Amino acid sequence: MMSSDRAFKELFVNLKGKQGVVIGAGVAGLTAAAALSRWGVQVWLIDKAPVIGGHAIQFSCKAIEGCVQCGACQVHERAQQVSRQKNITFVPGARIVRSRGNGRLELTLAASGQGAGQSAGRFPDTLNADALLVTTGFTVYDPSHKPYGYGQFANVLTNLDAERILHATGALARPSDGRLPRRMAFIQCVGSRDHRIGHDWCSKICCGSALRMARLVQSRQPGTAVTFFYIDVQSFGRQFQAIYDGCRERIRTVRAIPADIRKTADDDMQVTYFDPQDRNATDAVFDLVVLSAGLTPTADNAVLASVLGMRLLENGFFCPHDNDTQPPGMFAAGAALGPMSIAESIDSAGKAAFDMVRYLDGGRLR
Amino acid sequence: MTIYSETLVIGSGPCASHVADNLAEQGIGVTWVTGNVTDAVNTIALQPPARVNRVQGSALVGCQGQAGSFRIILDQGGVRTAHGVASIIVAEEALYLPNFSEYGLQASRRVVTLSAIEAKARDVALESLIPPEARVVFLNGWRRDSHPAIAARMLAFCLRLQKISTARTVFMTGNLKVSMDHMEACCQAAKAAGAIFVKFGDRVPRMAMLDDTRVQIDYHDETSGMDFRVSADLVIVDETVHAHPSLAGIAEILRLERDATGFLQADNVHRLSNSTNRRGVFVAGGSRAVAGAEQQKADAGQVALQVVEFLAGRDRESLRTVDIDQGRCARCLTCYRLCPYMAIDISPRMTVVAQACQSCGLCAAGCPNQAIRMSDAGVPEAIEALSRIEGNPARSVPFTPRLAIFGCNRSAALAREAAFALGHKLSAGVTFVEGLCGGSFSVNHLLKAFEADADGVLLLSCHEGNCHSGTGTSHARKRCAEAAKALSWAGVEPQRIHYGTLSASMGCEFVQVVDDFVTRIAALGPLTR
Numbered sequence: 001m002m003s004s005d006r007a008f009k010e011l012f013v014n015l016k017g018k019q020g021v022v023i024g025a026g027v028a029g030l031t032a033a034a035a036l037s038r039w040g041v042q043v044w045l046i047d048k049a050p051v052i053g054g055h056a057i058q059f060s061c062k063a064i065e066g067c068v069q070c071g072a073c074q075v076h077e078r079a080q081q082v083s084r085q086k087n088i089t090f091v092p093g094a095r096i097v098r099s100r101g102n103g104r105l106e107l108t109l110a111a112s113g114q115g116a117g118q119s120a121g122r123f124p125d126t127l128n129a130d131a132l133l134v135t136t137g138f139t140v141y142d143p144s145h146k147p148y149g150y151g152q153f154a155n156v157l158t159n160l161d162a163e164r165i166l167h168a169t170g171a172l173a174r175p176s177d178g179r180l181p182r183r184m185a186f187i188q189c190v191g192s193r194d195h196r197i198g199h200d201w202c203s204k205i206c207c208g209s210a211l212r213m214a215r216l217v218q219s220r221q222p223g224t225a226v227t228f229f230y231i232d233v234q235s236f237g238r239q240f241q242a243i244y245d246g247c248r249e250r251i252r253t254v255r256a257i258p259a260d261i262r263k264t265a266d267d268d269m270q271v272t273y274f275d276p277q278d279r280n281a282t283d284a285v286f287d288l289v290v291l292s293a294g295l296t297p298t299a300d301n302a303v304l305a306s307v308l309g310m311r312l313l314e315n316g317f318f319c320p321h322d323n324d325t326q327p328p329g330m331f332a333a334g335a336a337l338g339p340m341s342i343a344e345s346i347d348s349a350g351k352a353a354f355d356m357v358r359y360l361d362g363g364r365l366r
Numbered sequence: 367m368t369i370y371s372e373t374l375v376i377g378s379g380p381c382a383s384h385v386a387d388n389l390a391e392q393g394i395g396v397t398w399v400t401g402n403v404t405d406a407v408n409t410i411a412l413q414p415p416a417r418v419n420r421v422q423g424s425a426l427v428g429c430q431g432q433a434g435s436f437r438i439i440l441d442q443g444g445v446r447t448a449h450g451v452a453s454i455i456v457a458e459e460a461l462y463l464p465n466f467s468e469y470g471l472q473a474s475r476r477v478v479t480l481s482a483i484e485a486k487a488r489d490v491a492l493e494s495l496i497p498p499e500a501r502v503v504f505l506n507g508w509r510r511d512s513h514p515a516i517a518a519r520m521l522a523f524c525l526r527l528q529k530i531s532t533a534r535t536v537f538m539t540g541n542l543k544v545s546m547d548h549m550e551a552c553c554q555a556a557k558a559a560g561a562i563f564v565k566f567g568d569r570v571p572r573m574a575m576l577d578d579t580r581v582q583i584d585y586h587d588e589t590s591g592m593d594f595r596v597s598a599d600l601v602i603v604d605e606t607v608h609a610h611p612s613l614a615g616i617a618e619i620l621r622l623e624r625d626a627t628g629f630l631q632a633d634n635v636h637r638l639s640n641s642t643n644r645r646g647v648f649v650a651g652g653s654r655a656v657a658g659a660e661q662q663k664a665d666a667g668q669v670a671l672q673v674v675e676f677l678a679g680r681d682r683e684s685l686r687t688v689d690i691d692q693g694r695c696a697r698c699l700t701c702y703r704l705c706p707y708m709a710i711d712i713s714p715r716m717t718v719v720a721q722a723c724q725s726c727g728l729c730a731a732g733c734p735n736q737a738i739r740m741s742d743a744g745v746p747e748a749i750e751a752l753s754r755i756e757g758n759p760a761r762s763v764p765f766t767p768r769l770a771i772f773g774c775n776r777s778a779a780l781a782r783e784a785a786f787a788l789g790h791k792l793s794a795g796v797t798f799v800e801g802l803c804g805g806s807f808s809v810n811h812l813l814k815a816f817e818a819d820a821d822g823v824l825l826l827s828c829h830e831g832n833c834h835s836g837t838g839t840s841h842a843r844k845r846c847a848e849a850a851k852a853l854s855w856a857g858v859e860p861q862r863i864h865y866g867t868l869s870a871s872m873g874c875e876f877v878q879v880v881d882d883f884v885t886r887i888a889a890l891g892p893l894t895r
Contacts, residue, residue: 011392012678035671038680061869067635067832074635076780076870168788170874193550200551202544232565234545235514238625238633238655244511255565255588276567279591338547346638347661350668354388357671 014361016040021107021129023047023304025090026054027071027342028334028349029135030078033088035353041360043088044127048112050092052079054137056342060166062212064219069237070212071342091123095300099308103329105129131356134318134332135349136304138295138339141191141199147260148187148291155181155269156261158190158293159209172217174288176267180221181288185271186210187258188230192294192339199294201315204339206292208236211247213290218250227252227284229273236341261289295339313338321355331356370450371395373673374438375418376426376616379459380659381651384666389455390417392674397449399424399440401458401612425612429454429619432709432722433646433676453646453673456616456630457666460652462516462605469505469603470573476581477601480520487523498532500599503583506539508566513607515657517543518552520604525556535561536596538571538585546658565589607657620647621708623836629655636776636834640669643836644708645722648673686725686802687741688718694737701729701738706835726835727806731845736810740802745811748799752818767887768795770815771824771880774804776834777870778826784873792877793884804828805838805845812849812863822862822887823849824880829867839867859890 020036022029025047033043051057057079059072082088091109098108107127140160143150150156154176157165166172173180188210192203207230214226228251233244247253258273259281269289275282297316298304305312309327311319318332319325326332333352334345372395375386386398398420421442428439436451464479471477486495496502506512506520521537528535537556542563544550557563567588574582581598609628617624623632623643631637631654640648650669651662675681690701695716702710709722710729718729718738730738752770773779779800785792799815801807804827815823827833827842843865850860864886866879 011674012680035675038675057871059871061829061871061875063829063832063867063869066830067828067869069633069635069831071635071638073777073780073832073870074638076784077776080780080783167871168874170872170878193544195554200554201548202550204545207545232539232541232544233511234541235511235543236545238627238629241511242626255567276588276591343635343638347656347664347668350639350671351664354667354671358391 011357011361012040015357017042018130018360019044019128020356020360021046021105021127021132022135023096023133024054024135024137024334024336025049025052025092026135026137026334026345027056027075027078028137028336028345028352029054029133030075030082031346031349032133032135032333032353032356034078034081034085035350036356037085037087039357040087043085044091044129045082045088046091046094046096046109048093048095048114050114052082052090052092055140055160058167059163060216062216064215068212068215068243069239069343070208071346074342074346094123096304096307102327103130105132105329107132129329131329131331131360132308133352133356134304134308134310134330134336135334136298136301136318136336138335139297139299141294141296143190143291143293145197146190146291148190148258148289149261149263149269150291153261153263153267153269155267155287156289156291158291159206159213160293162213162290163209166213166216171220172288174267179287181224181286183225183227183286183288184214184217185227185229185269185284185286185289186214186292187271187289188228188292189257190291190293191296192292193231194294198315199296201339202234203292203294204234204344205236205295205341207234208240208341210290210292211243211251214251215243215247225252226250227254227286229254229256229258229271231255231257237343295335298336301336321352329359331359370435370452371677372397372449372451373677374399374426374436374449374451374454375457376401376455377457377459377651377653379652381459381662381666382457384663385455385457385650385669386418386420388666388670389673392670394674394677395419397421397451399426401425426616426619432711432719433644434721436646452677453648454620455648455650455669455673456613456620456653457650457669458610458612458616458653460655460657461608461610463608465505465604465606468509471581471601471603474579476579476599477603479603480516480523480605483602484519484523492527492531496527496531496533497599500533501596502527502533502535502600502602503581503596503598504535504537504602504604506537506604507543508538508540508570510606511541512539512543512604513657514543514546514549515661516604516607518546518549518658520602521549521552521556523602524561525552525559528556528559528561536564536598537561538564538566538583540566564594607655609655610652613653620644622647622649625655627655629653632836634831634833634836636832640665640672643706645724646676687720688723688725688730689739690716690718691737691739692716694735696735696737698734700732700734704728704732704837704841706837724835725802726838727802728835728838728841731806731808731811732841745799745801745807746814748797749811749814749818752797752815752820765888765892766793766795767821767884767892768797768819769793769822769824769880769884769887770797770799770818770820771826772799772801772807772811772815773826773868774828774838775800775802777804777828777832778868778876780870781826781868781872781876784871785876788873790874790877792880796880796884803835803838804833804842805835807842807845809845809849809852812845813852816853816858816862816893821890821893822864822883824864824866824883826866826868826876826879829869832869858893861886862890862893
């Protein structure tokens with residue numbers, strides 16, 4: 001048997017000096033870039049945004065007394081690890097506009113147009129890549145298509161808006177007047193599990209995000225009454241049952257998705273829903289409503305896939321790279337494949353890194 | 367010390383097989399122990415991959431040593447053998463238990479588990495398994511929520527039955543779990559094919575056995591608000607997912623943390639994806655609560671990469687050397703008890719095994735004789751820098767307190783950077799002292815800060831359950847309490863020491879906790895020495 005020591009040296013020699021391009025610097029891209037760089041692969045980490053970390057860098061920690069495994073801290077920790085690696089170059093504000101070659105790719109970069117002037121936008125015009133990983137994540141569903149007044153009523157937010165406000169200010173106040181809400185509502189499945197708009201998927205993260213956020217708000221802003229409108233509560237993490245049971249004691253859960261939201265004279269939100277208990281259309285007034293807007297395929301997936309010659313699934317997310325469904329040397333991970341939590345994205349990126357190392361080592365994938 | 371190159375894979379099912387295969391493919395020597403036959407949950411005959419030494423019906427019964435040089439003892443039918451391995455991967459399957467009692471049912475010809483019917487359907491055509499026009503009821507997640515992986519298998523079987531047989535299916539559930547790939551689409555397809563979905567509300571269905579052995583179920587459907595009765599020709603009952611019973615023994619032998627439900631990994635984001643509290647010991651698949659065949663296969667891939675990284679010494683940036691000064695060491699074993707990573711070797715002398723150490727500094731901070739030195743820790747220098755803060759804030763008007771903030775480099779240090787990124791500024795007179803862990807600061811460090819002219823000391827560690835070292839947070843809290851007690855003995859207000867927890871993403875909370883502390887110390891005024 002070949003000694004392991006020799007096997008590692010060979011593997012390292014085979015990988016050192018190879019170039020890897022990772023598109024998307026969210027949690028999946030950061031995880032995969034770090035793994036590749038440990039093997040001496042020169043990694044270019046490209047993102048259309050001017051800052052590293054993707055969506056989750058703006059998420060708030062949901063710990064109350066102890067950690068509840070939301071994973072938000074992992075993005076910060078991994079971003080720092082990546083910034084320390086000499087063989088990872090972060091290329092902000094860039095996108096790929098052309099790809100040539102088979103095996104070794106020549107990629108042409110252009111400015112993404114996001115955050116112009118902030119990042120100085122200096123990056124090479126072209127890059128060579130021996131392997132490429134798509135970790136472009138998701139686009140949050142735009143709920144202005146729903147009758148909830150999003151975009152018109154200041155006190156209707158998406159889950160990501162609420163995350164950003166909590167992260168930036170440490171509290172969740174009403175945007176209209178800065179007052180702390182007394183009666184909050186979370187509405188789940190906005191743009192998820194919605195057959196009529198072709199979204200035949202569960203966004204996976206929203207139940208965990210909303211219930212953890214509800215508990216955080218109740219802990220920081222005591223006396224806040226929370227109502228949770230849902231279809232089915234989805235599991236999240238190993239502590240799911242404990243967290244969910246704890247939530248049910250403090251939160252009113254209503255198995256109904258509201259029909260619409262109207263604004264009252266006080267900037268309060270009047271929510272109309274079909275009450276499953278008394279089986280009547282019911283109105284309830286809240287001073288803040290958070291819509292759990294679903295995770296949808298990134299808006300420019302189709303363009304990126306066509307530039308790279310990669311395949312998308314029917315629903316618009318990237319097709320997994322297993323079973324030779326993607327061109328040689330092209331891989332996909334994280335929420336680019338479909339909705340995923342932070343922990344799942346880390347797993348997905350770890351698996352993609354393993355596949356990429358094997359490919360770069362022998363130019364083969366199983 | 368002998369550094370081995372072999373690895374040990376533990377597990378009786380497909381996940382262990384995949385792990386062994388992936389490692390062997392990289393030219394790594396693999397010994398695969400399949401556990402005692404009675405422990406085997408998957409009775410499929412797995413062919414060992416080439417180059418893998420499978421020791422069937424064997425179990426791990428002993429382990430000594432550290433990462434890179436584990437000395438393990440295997441038992442095969444009473445015969446014990448010793449082996450040297452560099453790394454150990456536990457990839458035992460999860461245990462699936464039938465949920466009959468939850469529904470007040472017993473297994474019978476008409477009441478079967480999901481696994482049993484799936485197994486039968488692999489060998490026999492569905493038509494011969496299910497009578498024509500049979501009413502088939504699926505029971506899923508009634509009092510306690512179903513595991514999504516179980517719900518996914520149930521839903522797939524329901525769809526298949528509804529589509530290709532004449533059976534009429536009813537899927538009864540509390541919360542319909544659709545949080546795995548393609549489940550919502552599968553559910554839509556089953557509905558379109560005619561499957562009936564019923565959701566239990568707070569009212570619990572009643573089950574009764576009819577004279578012809580069919581099961582009669584009376585239920586209240588929350589969606590329609592109506593009461594229904596169904597007589598089932600076949601009831602398919604879900605299963606609950608548990609840690610494999612052998613994991614308890616493995617955890618004891620390998621001295622591994624377990625989570626509240628018995629899986630072989632603390633439920634701590636710093637263990638993502640496959641790490642344990644011991645370097646060189648990894649956990650994969652059902653042993654860390656990953657369910658679903660595809661997910662387990664993917665996990666077997668990523669764990670293999672991590673094992674190879676570890677064996678090649680590429681899994682960490684740089685090694686801090688930790689030395690025990692043998693002249694000062696009194697062999698009190700404090701370090702041995704404190705080390706969360708089992709990195710202290712006690713014979714022939716107390717030494718820190720570099721291969722196993724994760725540089726948390728708990729040992730150095732806890733050593734009563736200060737016999738442990740860590741290179742590159744820099745804490746004493748940072749404390750000393752306090753007294754050199756330009757100008758003398760203590761004399762400024764109004765009084766600006768001089769504060770030392772001790773923080774973990776995984777949480778508070780990053781939260782501080784996040785605060786700067788959000789545009790916050792810290793009060794003048796605040797010095798930040800970064801440590802390897804909240805538990806790396808000793809009582810001595812905290813008191814030294816006062817000697818270096820601090821008016822107040824704040825120690826910020828990770829939240830409970832988020833500490834990489836597991837116990838660092840509780841050590842930090844205790845040391846703050848001890849230091850505060852020492853202050854009051856010296857006639858100083860103990861409120862000048864404060865303990866808090868933060869995570870890396872809490873930029874504005876960092877500023878809030880610092881500002882609150884500045885206000886508190888400003889109210890107390892300068893510390894008169």
